[in-house]
Amino acid sequence: MKQTSPSTVLVVGLGNPDCGDDGVGPLVVRKLTGLLPPDVAVALPGGDVPTLITQWADFDSVICIDAAAFVTTPGRIHRSGGAGSDFARARPATSSHMLGLGDAIELSRMLGQAPRNIIVFAVEGACFAVGAPMAPQVAAAADEVASRVVAEVARLRARSGDSPSA
Amino acid sequence: MTTRTIRVDYLARVEGEGALDLHISDGRLVAAALSIFEPPRFFEAFLRGRGYNETPDIVARICGICPIAYQMSAVHAIENAFGVTVGGQLRALRRLIYCGEWIESHALHVVMLHAPDFLGYPDAIAMARDHGDAVRSSLALKKTGNDLLRLLGGREIHPVNVRPGGFYRVPQRSELEPIAEKLKQAYDQAIGLVRWVATFPFPDFERDYEFVALRHADEYPLNEGRLVSNRDIDIDIADYESEFEERHVAHSTALHSLLKRRGAYLVGPLARYALNFDRLPAAVRALAAEAGLAAVCKNPFRSIIVRAIEIVFACEEALRLIADYEPPKEASVPTEPRAGVGFGCTEAPRGICWHRYAFEADGTIRTARIVPPTAQNQPSIEADLMAVGAPLASEPDDVIRHRCEQTIRNYDPCISCSTHFLRLAVHRT
Numbered sequence: 001m002k003q004t005s006p007s008t009v010l011v012v013g014l015g016n017p018d019c020g021d022d023g024v025g026p027l028v029v030r031k032l033t034g035l036l037p038p039d040v041a042v043a044l045p046g047g048d049v050p051t052l053i054t055q056w057a058d059f060d061s062v063i064c065i066d067a068a069a070f071v072t073t074p075g076r077i078h079r080s081g082g083a084g085s086d087f088a089r090a091r092p093a094t095s096s097h098m099l100g101l102g103d104a105i106e107l108s109r110m111l112g113q114a115p116r117n118i119i120v121f122a123v124e125g126a127c128f129a130v131g132a133p134m135a136p137q138v139a140a141a142a143d144e145v146a147s148r149v150v151a152e153v154a155r156l157r158a159r160s161g162d163s164p165s166a
Numbered sequence: 167m168t169t170r171t172i173r174v175d176y177l178a179r180v181e182g183e184g185a186l187d188l189h190i191s192d193g194r195l196v197a198a199a200l201s202i203f204e205p206p207r208f209f210e211a212f213l214r215g216r217g218y219n220e221t222p223d224i225v226a227r228i229c230g231i232c233p234i235a236y237q238m239s240a241v242h243a244i245e246n247a248f249g250v251t252v253g254g255q256l257r258a259l260r261r262l263i264y265c266g267e268w269i270e271s272h273a274l275h276v277v278m279l280h281a282p283d284f285l286g287y288p289d290a291i292a293m294a295r296d297h298g299d300a301v302r303s304s305l306a307l308k309k310t311g312n313d314l315l316r317l318l319g320g321r322e323i324h325p326v327n328v329r330p331g332g333f334y335r336v337p338q339r340s341e342l343e344p345i346a347e348k349l350k351q352a353y354d355q356a357i358g359l360v361r362w363v364a365t366f367p368f369p370d371f372e373r374d375y376e377f378v379a380l381r382h383a384d385e386y387p388l389n390e391g392r393l394v395s396n397r398d399i400d401i402d403i404a405d406y407e408s409e410f411e412e413r414h415v416a417h418s419t420a421l422h423s424l425l426k427r428r429g430a431y432l433v434g435p436l437a438r439y440a441l442n443f444d445r446l447p448a449a450v451r452a453l454a455a456e457a458g459l460a461a462v463c464k465n466p467f468r469s470i471i472v473r474a475i476e477i478v479f480a481c482e483e484a485l486r487l488i489a490d491y492e493p494p495k496e497a498s499v500p501t502e503p504r505a506g507v508g509f510g511c512t513e514a515p516r517g518i519c520w521h522r523y524a525f526e527a528d529g530t531i532r533t534a535r536i537v538p539p540t541a542q543n544q545p546s547i548e549a550d551l552m553a554v555g556a557p558l559a560s561e562p563d564d565v566i567r568h569r570c571e572q573t574i575r576n577y578d579p580c581i582s583c584s585t586h587f588l589r590l591a592v593h594r595t
Contacts (some may be wrong), residue, residue, distance in 0.1 A: 046323050050274065054309045070352040103291060111302055 007060040008157045010041045014066040020132030021125025024142055025065040031146040040153055049099045059123050061117035061156045063149055066101055068122035074138030119152055122147050146158030173381040174534040189448050190594040195559045200544055200550035201417040201580040208448055218244050226324045234267040234516030238389055239521040246497040247508025247525050248574040255494040256332040258487050263318040264388045265484040270311025271515035272473045277304030280470050284366035300362050310352040313345055332498030336520040342488045353481040354430040364457035372464040377437035386445040389512050394441055403511040406520050423542040430545035433517025435472040436463055450479050466550055466576040503529025514539050516578050540579045547577055
């Protein structure tokens with residue numbers, strides 16, 4: 001039977017708030033306080049990415065916010081996602097501590113436990129040192145990402161739970 | 167003279183940063199050095215001048231996988247120095263939180279880090295295509311272990327609820343009931359893992375190790391016991407320094423621990439199992455026999471089975487502790503500081519974790535010494551590499567590299583704790 005209930009959504013903020021620009025994911029999640037419908041779940045997994053795989057398996061959609069390596073401009077926002085998106089691993093998994101978001105998504109898909117819709121917002125950072133402050137451009141980008149997550153959640157929830165999103 | 171060099175810049179699926187150098191001369195392996203180049207972390211220096219109450223939160227930061235080991239060894243050492251005894255349900259809760267750490271750490275290593283070696287996959291992600299059920303079990307077990315850590319420790323990584331004398335908060339029975347249901351499933355998943363890993367192809371290899379572990383009068387050891395070996399050691403943990411010493415070696419930023427009289431020794435699951443087989447519940451001993459293990463296992467590659475056995479034990483023990491749990495009236499017993507020296511030694515998933523602290527009269531830490539399990543196993547890892555690598559010296563580099571990486575992963579080394587990942591180089595001359 002075709003499922004018609006709204007899509008269940010999990011929003012995940014990845015990163016360490018004590019490591020400069022790496023804290024943009026948790027910062028966006030803080031900015032989302034009171035802005036998301038009450039049935040939208042929020043997670044801050046810290047460094048425990050393997051556990052995230054079992055956690056997001058229960059949702060139709062997941063939106064992840066993470067910092068990305070500096071490529072062109074600190075604070076530049078990248079959005080990836082939709083059916084069949086390729087979240088290629090940048091390098092082989094070297095240790096359990098270093099299981100990255102791309103690894104987690106790939107492993108979830110391999111196990112058939114991946115949410116139908118996976119959206120990733122990545123914000124380019126410049127400094128990830130312990131104790132470093134967040135760059136103003138990255139902190140400013142967090143406001144824009146929060147707004148885009150709110151819109152993304154509304155769009156995903158408007159779809160039924162079995163509809164893949166682009 | 168012919169020279170051959172194999173180099174692996176970063177060995178996968180271990181914690182921390184290190185390298186392995188193998189030297190092969192005229193087709194003969196002449197040296198194997200586990201080089202740890204991760205910068206020293208100075209935790210012992212950070213602790214000097216801090217208050218005793220800060221210790222559990224500082225030492226928890228040594229490791230994200232085994233923070234309980236560091237917290238438990240620290241609080242036992244503090245209580246030892248101040249003449250405090252923690253018993254009853256507070257002691258049981260400490261044992262319960264340690265079970266959570268064993269479950270999450272062992273489940274991660276057995277399936278995600280070690281199993282791909284035996285089945286010919288580069289990593290667990292590739293392995294998941296053909297062995298999805300095992301990977302799912304591993305993730306579920308890890309989650310259950312983490313849930314236990316979060317419930318008792320406040321959070322799963324670097325828990326914050328452990329203090330000298332007990333805890334800041336203890337759970338009600340009703341809070342433990344949901345986790346008990348998960349542990350019943352975890353128990354079955356762990357038995358499935360034992361049966362799965364027992365089917366792996368294991369190299370025909372044994373070494374005559376000196377096993378060192380805690381031994382308790384009537385428990386499989388976690389928090390307490392005497393330090394014993396399969397040779398002649400049977401000492402109080404306070405006498406550790408009479409038998410063991412740490413040495414600097416040029417190729418490692420982690421100290422090497424050695425028996426003063428005999429050199430390398432082995433800590434961790436193989437040692438615990440061999441020295442405490444009779445302390446395992448009958449059902450777990452029977453499962454070990456079904457998996458092909460005798461009461462003593464000297465094949466380090468079979469340590470993957472012993473780890474899986476210890477997951478089963480930890481699930482069973484956790485369920486027993488929860489069934490017997492009655493919330494204590496107070497979350498901790500009072501601790502009054504006094505000048506003195508205290509010792510703590512507990513069984514981290516990778517082996518004994520020994521602490522010594524000297525305190526001023528107001529509880530300020532004057533000196534701290536922490537001996538993590540991986541530092542203790544380094545000489546034994548190098549001896550294994552020599553023994554495993556010698557017959558392979560004329561084999562292609564890829565063959566040597568694979569078997570040596572697998573040998574190192576037998577130890578589930580936490581290089582991060584011992585100082586921390588591996589570059590492998592084989593030099594042939």
